[in-house]
Amino acid sequence: MRIISGKYKGHRISAPKNLPVRPTTDMSKESMFNILGNRFDFEGLKVLDLFSGTGNLSYEFASRGASAITAVDGDFGCVKFIKQTAAGFGFNISAVKNDVYKFLKGHKAVYDIIVADPPYNFTQQQFEDVVSLVFEAELLNEDGMMIIEHSKHTKLDHLMNFSFEKKYGGSIFTFYEFDKDESEEDLTIDTDTEEDEI
Structure with missing residues (x-):
């Protein structure tokens, strides 16, 4: 995987091959951060990575430049x-081993950005x-803002606080926020770009 921007732009990180993961591709990750970068100054943000x-x-x-990041995985x-x-x-990343659902039910902190990338084979x-x-x-x-990544077979645009979604091939990023911009209410962006996983 490669860090695509910021202080450590260009640095590559090699994860063990035996980890049970499906990494977010460079192209879709860059797209998501471009959207967030137009809305947030990352410096000092509190982030929850589920x-x-x-x-x-x-x-x-x-x-x-996010000031505090909590990363949760089972x-x-x-x-x-x-x-x-x-x-x-x-x-400044605090890594927590916990079932995400149990963590969410018992956690009390407040975050500026919450991202979630559950396994694509999860049920609706x-x-x-x-x-x-x-x-x-x-x-x-x-x-x-909350962002959840999922496959095109999962539909999450009907949930409360839905704002918009962005599609990349078979992957979709769905965005949620309290004050929904009416101009983006039904925005869906499709691209047929094929991406290689990092």
Whole structure:
């Protein structure tokens, strides 16, 4: 994987091949951060990274200046790798080994940005529960944004606080925020670009 912007732009990070992950591609990751960059000054943001896997998104936020990042994953190997990588770069990332659903039900902090990248083979209900739990627990800042990555076979645009979605091949990023911009209410951007996983 490669950090695409910020202080550590261009740095490559090699994760163990035995981790149970499906990394976000460079192109889709860059697209998501371009959208966020038009809305947020990353410096000082608090970020929650759910189903963090290798920590790919957490490192990107850290490189761009986010002040505190919490990365949650249920796999011991993933959490261990994130801790080691964060320590090596000096990133302020707190890696937590926990079931994401249990974490959300018992967590009380508030974040500016929440990202979630559950396994694509999760059920529709499992995806919906991630979004519902975030808002039920009031974990998102009123000016914040939540983004969940999923396949084109999962539909999440009917959930409360839906703002817009962006499609890349078979992957979709769905965005949620409290104050929805009417101009983006039904915005769906399709691209047939084929991407290689990092």
